[in-house]
Amino acid sequence: MSYTEKGDLNADGRMDTPAFHRNQSFVVEVLKTELGDISSDVLEVGSGSGQHVAKFAETFPNLTFWPTDLDPEHIQSIEAWRRATELANIQKPFFLDVTSDDWEFGTENRPPSDLAAIISLNMIHISPISVAKNLFRGAGDYLSATGKLFLYGPFKRNGEHTAPSNAQFDATLRARDPAWGVRDVTDLEEFASANDLLLDRRVPMPSNNFTLIFSRRN
């Protein structure tokens, strides 16, 4: 289980996490400014409970969402939310470990290889740095020319935490797994640059979080 706060579990396997209720409306507002009413495909990496993708699909009926995770319990929860919402624009969740070499998009039952967006919320600090690095490689491989990568969570800047609560959270993460930890925007910009991407916007969010938006370097 990769959540720092466990939520409730419905009889059909739908997980209900406290973090979703705290941040979902703010995340949706940022996506509205960037995705508008385009029609295309969006990958979510590390979808967790599946509550976010259900909300996104309801908010953006013109977009097709592809939720993923590596945890079977989470994939079960995402599928249960997909069924409960009955929304046609959520594809069946599938197993994706970001660190795998080839995501095989553009093949049967997989997203196309020209995505409008890749979204990953609260994921890259609850995994080793290799996960963040490979996420940028996947973004470089599978975003369309105008595609964007959205990362939500706490981030450091130039080696410094942006708030004492984030420093405390970072210490808690590292105590659970020394390979985990709040990531530095400078490192992420390096990963972006290696994949011909750049940081477009850094949007402050409640509770000392940010949404980082990366796009292709033209």
Ligand SMILES: C[S@@+](CC[C@H](N)C(=O)[O-])C[C@H]1O[C@@H](n2cnc3c(N)ncnc32)[C@H](O)[C@@H]1O
């Ligand atoms: C803290 S949870 C966040 C879930 C959800 N995005 C949210 O904000 O509620 C982190 C998620 O990342 C997933 N994850 C961790 N390492 C991953 C990897 N290498 N590839 C794909 N997903 C991963 C976990 O299984 C978990 O569902």
